[in-house]
Amino acid sequence: MKINRSIYTGPPRAVALYPLNSKTQGRDLGPRKNQPGRPRGVRLASGPDGFPRGSFYFSGRRGSYTYFPNNGGIDTRNSITLLVWVYPKSGGPIFSYRPRGSGVSLWVIRQRTLYVKFVRRSGKGAFVLRTRGLRPRTWNYIGASYDCKTGLATLWRESMPIAQRNIGRGLRLATNYPAVMGSRPGSRTYYRGRVACMQVFDVALNGPQIRKRRNVCFRGEGKKPKILFVCFH
Numbered sequence: 001m002k003i004n005r006s007i008y009t010g011p012p013r014a015v016a017l018y019p020l021n022s023k024t025q026g027r028d029l030g031p032r033k034n035q036p037g038r039p040r041g042v043r044l045a046s047g048p049d050g051f052p053r054g055s056f057y058f059s060g061r062r063g064s065y066t067y068f069p070n071n072g073g074i075d076t077r078n079s080i081t082l083l084v085w086v087y088p089k090s091g092g093p094i095f096s097y098r099p100r101g102s103g104v105s106l107w108v109i110r111q112r113t114l115y116v117k118f119v120r121r122s123g124k125g126a127f128v129l130r131t132r133g134l135r136p137r138t139w140n141y142i143g144a145s146y147d148c149k150t151g152l153a154t155l156w157r158e159s160m161p162i163a164q165r166n167i168g169r170g171l172r173l174a175t176n177y178p179a180v181m182g183s184r185p186g187s188r189t190y191y192r193g194r195v196a197c198m199q200v201f202d203v204a205l206n207g208p209q210i211r212k213r214r215n216v217c218f219r220g221e222g223k224k225p226k227i228l229f230v231c232f233h
Contacts, residue, residue: 012201012203012205012209013030013031013201014030014031014199014200014201014213015030015031015032015034015073015074015076015200015201015202016028016030016032016034016068016073016074016198016199016200017029017030017197017198017199017200017216017217018037018068018197018198018199019054019196019197019217020037020055020056020066020195020196020197020198021044021047021051021053021054021055021196021217022044022053022054025037025039026038026039026066026068028073030200032073033073034068034069034070034071034073034074035068035069035071035073037066037067037068037069037181038066038067038068038069039056039065039066040063040064040065040066040067041058041059041061041063041064041065042056042057042058042059042064042065042066042182043056043057043059044056044057045057045194046194047085047194047196047197047217048085048087048139048141048196048197048218049215049217049218049219051218051219054196054217055085055087055194055195055196056181056194056195056196057193057194058092058181058182058183058190058191058192058193058194058195059190059192060089060090060092060190060191060192060193061183061190062183062190063183064182064183064190065180065181065182065183065184066180066181066182067099067178067179067180068095068178068179068180068181069178070097070175070176070177070178070179072176074175074179074200075175075176076173076175076200076201076202077121077172077173077175077176077202078148078170078171078172078173078202079145079146079147079148079149079202079203079204080104080144080145080146080173080175080200080201080202080204081143081144081145081199081200081201081203081204081205081210082095082106082116082143082144082145082198082199082200082201083141083142083143083156083197083198083199083201083205083210083213084106084141084142084143084195084196084197084198084199085139085140085141085142085194085195085196085197085217086108086134086139086140086142086193086194086195087137087138087139087140087193087194087195088108088111088112088134088136088137088140088191088192088193089111089136089137089192089193090110090111090190090191090192090193091107091108091109091110091111091113091189091191092107092108092182092183092189092190092191092192093105093106093107093180093181093182093183093184093187093189093191094106094107094108094142094181094191094195095179095180095181095198095200096179096180096181096184097119097174097175097177097178097179098119098174098177098178098179099177099178099179099180099184099185100184100185100186101123101177102117102119102123102126102174103119103174103175103177103179104116104117104118104119104173104174104175105117105119106142106144108134108191108193109130111134111136111137112132112133112134112135112136113130113131113132113133113134114130114131114132114133114134114142114144114155114157114162114163115128115129115130116128116129116130116144116153116155118146118153118167118171118173119173119174120171120172120173120174121172121173121174121175121176122172123174127153127165127167127168129144129153129154129155129163129164129165130155130163131155131162131163133157133162134157139194140157140158141157141158141159141214142155142156142157143155143156143157143205143210144156145204145205146167146171146173146204147204148169148170148171148204149169150166150169150204151166151167151168151169151170151171152164152165152166152167152204153165153166153167154204156207156210159207159208159210159211159214160207161207181195181198182195196217197216197217199213199216
């Protein structure tokens with residue numbers, strides 16, 4: 001049986017969904033039930049929906065981070081979308097694969113600049129997008145995506161593309177490693193600020209799909225979208 005096309009009644013489901021709040025801590029609520037993130041030197045703070053303990057606060061020090069194990073569940077391989085809420089007070093890693101090397105990475109730089117690096121799985125070749133446009137000391141809904149079918153890499157803010165570049169079709173991404181948030185070994189740049197609702201997808205979402213995921217971690221939200229596959233024999 002071959003699936004020739006899919007009809008989505010909602011956006012694709014995340015391969016990992018880490019709300020990062022007092023109820024879930026570092027647990028993944030996505031369908032793959034990945035191993036939980038392991039926070040260190042992190043405290044709870046108000047989230048983007050106003051919930052008093054709805055985010056992780058990183059202190060901007062080396063020992064303040066969250067480590068996300070990867071047994072294959074967050075290895076997206078070909079295409080990817082990373083979505084997250086950030087309240088930046090300084091720059092640093094938001095979701096960086098391969099803590100002790102070079103992997104796909106989403107960063108905030110100096111509070112106002114959004115940065116993503118797409119690294120080949122072979123380690124040979126990396127492609128960078130960066131742009132200003134973040135608002136410091138307030139909540140920003142941001143993302144980064146790569147579509148292996150078109151080669152288009154995009155940075156997103158509030159469901160709108162703020163930077164795009166074609167980096168080539170068919171890349172195999174370096175996502176086959178654990179990931180870190182807040183700080184990483186060998187770097188002197190440590191993120192200070194809040195982070196909430198980290199989402200990882202193995203497809204490149206478009207603007208309307210990203211918009212639909214905006215409030216998925218908010219109180220009263222989070223119903224899983226239904227996916228209806230239409231198969232042709």
